[in-house]
Amino acid sequence: MSQHRQPPTDPRRHMPATLRNREAILAVLKEVLPQQGVLLEIASGSGEHAAFMAPQLAPLIWQPSDFDPDNLPSIDAHAGDAAVANIRPALRLDVTRRPWPVADGVAALLCCNMIHIAPWAAAEGLFAGAAACMAKGAPLLLYGPFRRHGEHTAPSNAAFDDSLKARDARWGVRCLDTDVVPLAIRNGFALDRIVDMPANNLTVIFRRA
Numbered sequence: 482m483s484q485h486r487q488p489p490t491d492p493r494r495h496m497p498a499t500l501r502n503r504e505a506i507l508a509v510l511k512e513v514l515p516q517q518g519v520l521l522e523i524a525s526g527s528g529e530h531a532a533f534m535a536p537q538l539a540p541l542i543w544q545p546s547d548f549d550p551d552n553l554p555s556i557d558a559h560a561g562d563a564a565v566a567n568i569r570p571a572l573r574l575d576v577t578r579r580p581w582p583v584a585d586g587v588a589a590l591l592c593c594n595m596i597h598i599a600p601w602a603a604a605e606g607l608f609a610g611a612a613a614c615m616a617k618g619a620p621l622l623l624y625g626p627f628r629r630h631g632e633h634t635a636p637s638n639a640a641f642d643d644s645l646k647a648r649d650a651r652w653g654v655r656c657l658d659t660d661v662v663p664l665a666i667r668n669g670f671a672l673d674r675i676v677d678m679p680a681n682n683l684t685v686i687f688r689r690a
């Protein structure tokens with residue numbers, strides 16, 4: 482009897498923006514990150530950032546995560562392609578659900594492009610969860626578009642904000658000065674540095690106080 486097997490489905494997802502922004506983000510990480518310890522990546526998405534960046538940051542250990550279980554096989558598959566020892570299996574982690582399934586003493590946290598593509602509760606959960614697991618002085622890096630002092634920094638970001646809100650009224654480009662920094666401070670983080678990035682994005686570095 483002949484068997485008709487389905488070809489295995491490739492779990493790898495592709496987010497084209499990661500190819501455009503990964504070099505610039507990595508350059509900031511190389512300046513800011515400690516050389517060892519665990520970096521917790523929140524909202525890893527496809528896992529392409531982890532697979533590209535972690536090999537260049539060893540011996541730092543990269544812990545990817547996402548709340549969407551469908552992303553986890555993609556993250557692990559890209560990590561498998563990278564064939565390095567410093568990427569851990571992806572964790573299912575929803576920032577709004579605490580306690581997070583991570584050990585204390587996280588040496589750094591990276592979260593790219595999440596807080597505007599999620600309800601504000603995700604930003605609140607991010608800082609509260611990070612405060613509970615990060616080591617003192619450890620850097621927390623946010624990458625993405627932000628408003629400054631209530632205003633968009635570019636027409637393209639204003640249009641993006643409109644498109645986000647059309648998809649989900651709870652989403653939107655957050656204001657760094659009036660919303661994100663005060664939230665960080667309330668959770669015991671201090672603003673360390675703001676780095677201008679290509680395409681009107683920012684990397685914002687906080688430190689666990």
Ligand SMILES: C[S@@+](CC[C@H](N)C(=O)[O-])C[C@H]1O[C@@H](n2cnc3c(N)ncnc32)[C@H](O)[C@@H]1O
Nearest residue numbers: 496524525526548549574575576593594595599
């Ligand atoms: C636009 S993608 C960004 C993915 C990746 N960081 C990047 O820059 O390509 C947004 C990600 O946020 C994740 N996300 C949304 N809400 C979340 C939550 N509450 N906890 C953790 N991840 C969440 C989604 O599953 C998705 O992978």
